[in-house]
Amino acid sequence: MNAVMLIGRTLLAFMFIASGLNHFTKAEAMAGYAAYKKVPSPKFANLLSGIVMILGGLSVILGIYADLGAVVLAALLIIMALKMHAFWSETDATAKQTEMIGFLKNISMAGGALFMFAIAATADSDYGWKLTDSLWQIAK
Numbered sequence: 001m002n003a004v005m006l007i008g009r010t011l012l013a014f015m016f017i018a019s020g021l022n023h024f025t026k027a028e029a030m031a032g033y034a035a036y037k038k039v040p041s042p043k044f045a046n047l048l049s050g051i052v053m054i055l056g057g058l059s060v061i062l063g064i065y066a067d068l069g070a071v072v073l074a075a076l077l078i079i080m081a082l083k084m085h086a087f088w089s090e091t092d093a094t095a096k097q098t099e100m101i102g103f104l105k106n107i108s109m110a111g112g113a114l115f116m117f118a119i120a121a122t123a124d125s126d127y128g129w130k131l132t133d134s135l136w137q138i139a140k
Contacts, residue, residue: 005119005128009060012112016057016073023050037084052076060116063130067120074113081106 023030023046034042052072059069085106087099119127121136 002126002128005126009063009066009116009128012109012116013057013060015109016053016060020050020053020057023047023053034084039083049076049080060113063120063128064132065135066127066130067117067134067136070113070117070120074110074117077106077110077113081110 027043027046027050031043031046034046039045053076056069056073056076058064060066060073081103085099085103087096087103090096090099116127119125120134121138123137123139
């Protein structure tokens with residue numbers, strides 16, 4: 001089962017690492033989109049979110065305070081869903097549908113990250129190979 005848990009953690013976190021790297025390789029375009037969405041300091045916000053995604057993803061994969069990494073990723077996803085994919089404010093049907101898909105993707109991934117947090121933070125849980133123990137040890 002440890003191998004399955006490691007594969008699951010890797011699959012969950014791969015999206016964050018890939019997206020985080022995109023925040024650097026496509027920084028101008030992503031900062032432009034953030035500016036369009038009225039994000040304050042869009043260049044800085046883009047780079048900061050890229051760093052958080054990469055570090056959070058590595059935390060989950062490597063098992064370095066995976067509980068902390070997972071809860072930070074969940075919070076980031078919820079914030080980004082609300083700010084970047086506000087489908088309820090769109091008037092165009094196509095834009096509304098596109099933003100709703102992005103919103104639901106972020107919210108569902110936040111659910112996966114919270115699930116990872118719950119597993120990693122539960123005392124005596126075994127979620128596969130890891131480099132450190134969890135930061136929190138919540139009783140079952």
